[in-house]
Amino acid sequence: MHELIAAPFQEHHLLVRPGSGKAVRLPFHHYSALIGHQLDDVQDTRARAEVPTWLANTARRTWAVDLAGKALNDAVLVRLPSPFRYARASYELNLGCNYDCEHCYLGLKQFAGLEWPDRERLLQTIQASGVLWLQLTGGEPMIDKLFPETYRMAHDLGMLVEILTNGSRLATPKHLALLTRRRPHRITLSLYGATAESYDALTRRKGAYRMFLTGLTAAREAGLPLDLALIITRHNAHEADQMRAFAGHYGLPYREYTHMSPTIYGGAETLASQAPDHLADREPFQGCNAGHTFFHVNPHGMASICKVGRDNAIPLLTEGVEGLARLGGVADSLMLRTGGCSGCLLSGTCRVCRPLAKVYQEAKAPLNRYCQHATTRS
Known part of the structure; x- marks a missing residue:
């Protein structure tokens, strides 16, 4: 299993490590040399090139990892260039969830999703598009029956994986063992309140706060990279300061989400959960990379420019990675x-x-x- 990933990233080439926020920009000649070694090893199984000195020194200096004397292809996964040059993507494994939050923009929470053969092809397509950072989301991704297989394959294909989760299944032994062995880039936990009363009321699930704390504790003890998404609604706005203090107590970075959106089906029922006094000022919209260097995939393999702009989605299982060539034009329109x-x-x-x-x-x-x-x- 690889320790590092060498990959193209837009106009550059990066060396990254799963579970770490650090990255090193590779000169093109170093990246090309790694590809050359990889091809030599494939053509001649006796070759087994060792990690070059410059790479061993970089790994030791940046991540305190000792790769000296190790076989290069065992230590480093080298990603080949893609003509599509996408950098990031998000993938909804399903729309199902074990919570029933009033503010959820997904509306109907259906457990529909791809079976494994199609999901395997989809992940290969996402990787072939050049994606280095992949976000797994839902619904609640960790209740998906194929979450372990999906996460494992995404990791093994050389993508840095972020998981958006409510944390309720994070302490499950098989999940914890998988994430400890194949470290995620980040796990972002949604915090729906600072007390069991407000948390359980917002999620409309008794015991939700207890499950969240159990998952958070297990993940911290395993040393997994965590941050928090503070969801502030009319149900928990009175605890906003306590939620910030909660993040500070655990030493976790956080972002606040106060703007509630309509559902993806155009429903306005979520807007009643808004806490008007807590709306944060947004910066003027100056454009974004949706559809150009980033895309979103729904549970049925339909690629759209983002989670919000789902019109004119492209069926990746039918068109393959080549279908993404149309996504930039869709984004502009x-x-x-x-x-x-x-x-x-x-x-x-x-x-x-x-x-x-x-x-x-x-x-x-x-x-x-x-x-x-x-x-x-x-």
Whole structure:
């Protein structure tokens, strides 16, 4: 099992280590030499090149890993260049969840997903697109029956895997053993409250807070890389400071999420969970890489520009990696100002992208939920 990954990354080449946030930029001649050694070993199984001195020194200096004298192909997985040059992707294993949160943008939580042969082809397609960072999400990805196989293959294909999870299954022995042996890039745990009362009320699952703490404790004891997503709604807004203190107590980095979105089906039922006094100001939208260097895949293998802009999705199982050649054009078309945003003279300072504004408009959400110019426009 590889210790390091050498891979193209946009205009550069990187050396990275699963479970570490550190990365080293490789000169092209070093990357090319690693590919050459890999091809030689494939053609002649007796070759078995050793880790070169420069690489052993880099690994020791950056990650305190001793690779001296080890076989190169055992220690380093070398990713070949891809003509598509995608860097990141997210993959929804399923839309099912063992919680029933009022604010969840997925709406109907159906446990539909791909069986293993198709899922295996999908992961190979994602890897062939050049993706180095892969986010596994859901629903709750760790309740998926094929989560272990999916995670293992993504890791073994040379992708740095982040898991978005509620933590309820994180202490499961088979999951913990897998993640300890094949370390994730990051595990992001959603925090839905600072007390069992508010946490269980928001998730509408008795015992959810206890399961979260059990998973968090087990993962910390295993030394896994963790951070928190603080979900602040009307149910737990009174505990916002306590949630921040919770993160500080455990020494975990965190991000706050206060803007509730309509469901992916255009439903407005999630908006009632908004805590208006806790809405954070967003920076003006200056464009993003959705569809160009990043893409999202739903449980049925349909690739879209992101989790929000799901229109004109591409069936990867049918079209293969070549289908992604159309995704940049799809992204550009979805970013055009249409509908209620057509002709807006203030769009240059708008704080949401067009796909997000569209789902708010389809849900008939109040203008002030997504447009900071609501008063001016009215």
